[in-house]
Each structure stands twice: as structure tokens, then as C-alpha cells.
Amino acid sequence: MDLFAPDNRLQQPLAIAFAGVPKDWQAVTEPFLASAAGQALCTYVDARVRAGAAVYPAHVFRALELTTPGAVRVVILGQDPYHGAGQAQGLAFSVAAGSKLPPSLRNILAEVREDTGAVPICCDDLTAWATQGVLLLNTTLTVEEGQPQSHAGRGWERLTDALISHVSAQPRPVVFMLWGASAQAKAELVDTTRHVVLRANHPSPLSARRPPVPFIGCRHFSQAAGALARARPEEPPLRW
16 A cells, blocks of 8 residues: 555444445435345445445545535436545545546546636635535446456446436436446436436547547536526526
């Protein structure tokens, strides 16, 4: 581990992390935790931590802590947390302040500049987006060091499907940015009669410029601004 990186390993039982989820989200998280899938997930993650695996992030539900269901204006779906030491912080695509930028985040911030013509308000840590109502949610919420997708298929997807459905059920229109096949697979959970769904390739350098819808040049940030201005005109615009 990088001695200068913040220690972002999960160090508490997963059930304790669930207990800290804000009340507004507990209608989704508590039934999941009580289910067989939820109990199996906790057993698995806790066993990996006890076995000495570096599991990230320490703050598993930070996205939910910073953005309540009623405050969500935009949902950005990621795949799973960054798997390097000191990176993942519980917000999709975001890294701790001062960290080296992962390529996907670099492309996201470049698209903000090109699309909006403004310098992004964030340069690494995307907390300022989350506190404006951008739900930065990964479809899998934990990962092991150096092993992307290592906790996929362990139950997280059931919870995040339920969270997305819960947001879709909210009365106010929301913009869903679905980048890449994993995120776009969630489109069926969104009520498109009330919400806006924007699709593009994943911002990873491997796919950001490829068809069918390159991420570079997708203009999702200005499209989201326009959609929110029409649907929620009384609210201040998002500052990207």
C-alpha cells in the first residue's frame, strides 16, 4: 500500500455500515439486509475482511449519506469501486482529494469542460456534485485490492437495483446518465415516461471514443442541465 494514500479499507462489519445508512434510504436497505441475499453478502464481505483482504471503500454507503432520495436530480451509475489503495471513497468515479486521476475520471472532467465551456468545480473528489443532488452510485459497492469486479454477483446488484427503482419512483423528474453496458442494463428499472435517460459508452479510455455512442462528445452534462431547467425550473442549476 502507498504509505501516503489514505487508508480507505473497510474495517467494520458490513452490518454496521448498513446501520449508518440515512433514514430516508432505509426503506430500501433494511429489507435487503434482512433478506437471505443481504445476509449472504454480509457474511461474504466480513469473511474477506477477516481473512486479510483489502476491501474498499471504508465508507460503503457514502453516496447515500450525501444525497437523499428526494434530493436526487441526476443519477450517474458506475460499475464497482476503484480497486487501488487510497482511491475509492464511496462515490462512483470519485477519488480522494489529491489522488492521481484515474483515466475514466480524467475523461469525465474533460467532457465537462468541452460540453459546458466551464472549468469543473471538482478536480478529483466529486463530493460537491453529490451535495447538489447527483447520486454517484456504483452497481457493486465493494471490491478487493487489485481485483476489479471481485465482489460482483455477491448480492450488491439486488440492492442497487432496488435503490435505482426507489429513485425512479420519486415524484420529481430525474436525469439518469448510463455509461457503458453495465449501467445501461439498468435502464429497464427507470420509468422513462417521467425521467430522462442518457446513454453513452463508458468513459474508460478503452471505450470512450468508440461507437455506438462515444462518451467523448456525448454532451450529457449540458443535456442534463437543459432537462432539469425544463422539469425543475425553480431549482438552481447544477454546477459541474
